[in-house]
Amino acid sequence: MEAVNDPDSLRDQTIEKLILQYQTIILRLCFIQLQDRALAEDAVQETFLKAYKGYAQFRGECSEKTWLTRIAVNTCRDFQRSGWFKHTDRRITPEMLPVGAIQPDTEDLDLSMAVMKLPRKMREAIILYYYQDMSTEEIAETLGIAQSSVSNRLRRGREKLRKMLEGRDQDA
Numbered sequence: 001m002e003a004v005n006d007p008d009s010l011r012d013q014t015i016e017k018l019i020l021q022y023q024t025i026i027l028r029l030c031f032i033q034l035q036d037r038a039l040a041e042d043a044v045q046e047t048f049l050k051a052y053k054g055y056a057q058f059r060g061e062c063s064e065k066t067w068l069t070r071i072a073v074n075t076c077r078d079f080q081r082s083g084w085f086k087h088t089d090r091r092i093t094p095e096m097l098p099v100g101a102i103q104p105d106t107e108d109l110d111l112s113m114a115v116m117k118l119p120r121k122m123r124e125a126i127i128l129y130y131y132q133d134m135s136t137e138e139i140a141e142t143l144g145i146a147q148s149s150v151s152n153r154l155r156r157g158r159e160k161l162r163k164m165l166e167g168r169d170q171d172a
Contacts, residue, residue, distance in 0.1 A: 015052045018064055023048075025065070025132060026072045032127050033076035035116065043079055047072040062141045069132065070142040073124060114164045122157035125150055 026047055030040035050071050051058075058067055115126055128134045128142060129150075136154070140147040 011052070011055050015048065015055065018051065018068060019048055022065060022068050026068060029069065029072050029127065029132060030076055032116075032131060033073070033124075034079060039079060043072065043075045046075045050075065063138065066134070066138045066141045069128065069134070069138075070144070073128075073142060110165065111161070114161050117164065118157055118160060122153050122160065125153035126157045126161070129154055 023044060027040055027044050030043040030047070031037060034040050034043060047068065051068055054071075058064075115123060118126060124143060125139060128139045129136070134142065136147050136150045139150045143150070
């Protein structure tokens with residue numbers, strides 16, 4: 001007979017709850033980072049596997065969302081460092097989109113493309129702040145950097161995006 005306070009059972013239940021609550025957020029983050037749905041899905045699975053294995057070390061010093069986001073960001077970085085990732089063309093063309101997909105307006109598409117062209121450190125801060133609705137404090141915990149560094153990356157990222165998008169308008 002299984003004990004009521006079995007730590008493995010409690011961990012399983014907690015991870016199941018985290019998966020249900022955060023899988024969409026983590027998938028979106030991984031897709032933005034990796035620009036490939038299959039790789040993003042693999043990264044999400046790897047993220048939750050790492051969370052499952054490392055749950056005993058989670059001290060609760062940050063929110064579960066911040067903890068999972070940090071694991072996901074690091075997992076995406078690992079994927080990006082792999083030799084295979086560096087030599088694969090992951091650009092998505094309109095022809096690759098499923099039929100009937102809602103076409104984003106030009107401004108949204110231009111902004112998304114500009115964000116993806118930012119250097120990694122700025123891009124991560126921008127994505128976590130604007131796309132994942134994380135505070136600068138949560139981003140600092142997630143990335144393991146000072147809150148002032150997050151603010152600097154956000155400021156520099158915004159400036160770079162502004163220049164990129166203004167330059168595009170002048171070319172038209």
